[in-house]
Amino acid sequence: MRSKTVLVVDDDIDLLPVVCDVLKSKGLHAIGVSDGITAIQVFNNEKPDAVLLDLDMPGMNGVEIMQAIKRIDNNVPVVILTAHGDISMAVKAVKCGAYDFILKPPDFESLVVTIKTAIEMPDDKAAEKSKRFYDMFKKHLSEHIGLQGYDDPKINLYKTLTEREIEILYLTAKGLSSTKIALQLSISPRTVETHRTNLMRKLGLNNKSEIILFALKKNILL
Structure with missing residues (x-):
């Protein structure tokens, strides 16, 4: 083959x-x-x-x-x-x-x-x-690109994230895998996935692509 x-x-x-x-x-x-x-x-x-x-x-x-x-x-x-x-x-x-x-x-x-x-x-x-x-x-x-007065409720929900969830949001948006995030934060991959599941639930996000778009909108990657 x-x-x-x-x-x-x-x-x-x-x-x-x-x-x-x-x-x-x-x-x-x-x-x-x-x-x-x-x-x-x-x-x-x-x-x-x-x-x-x-x-x-x-x-x-x-x-x-x-x-x-x-x-x-x-x-x-x-x-x-x-x-x-x-x-x-x-x-x-x-x-x-x-x-x-x-x-x-x-x-x-x-x-x-x-x-x-x-x-x-x-x-x-x-x-x-x-x-x-x-x-x-x-x-x-x-x-x-700037619809004036636009207010995404997900952006406001960002304030509900814990410090660890914010770290994992940022690293996920940068494209790091669970294993690499775990190594960087000195935690287990399972813990990374648990935090990511929690932050996605809080923000109403469904997948990694939506995490990236959220991070772009929030200017987290800049």
Whole structure:
């Protein structure tokens, strides 16, 4: 059985080989390229099972690269890498059919899990997930860019969090896994998950993506 292939597109010459090595160490075949034209050529020739794409690319940006890739194969899952300041471009990428997004700098454990899940997910489920992400991002953008007088009750609920819950909210929003958060805070992964469950319940959040969007809105990541 052949290894699944991931096309990694990033102009960061320091990060690109590291990401490829991590994917290879987890049983995936990784092809790294650093520009959009090459990415499209390699995608057309190699027909990879998934694409990991940085949005902030020179020349063709990430959205343009994704649009070209989707014209070749609309069903291929594309996971986007984005800095938290690129929220508007992330919206466009998700609208174009991105499977998921990962904030930079990436947590490699989460990155591998996301890519493997994307590869294994049936096409119809992946499309449904992309639509949910787009709706969520679109709502966030309209709020984030400054609707005057907007008052999100979730923001007020932030005051109900304990100090530990705030720490875990921040580290989760940065993309750290439960294991890495546990190491940083000198607690167990199970305790991390318990605190995260509690803070999500208090804030009415359902998943990690909503935690990230909440943190962006609250300016916790700035």
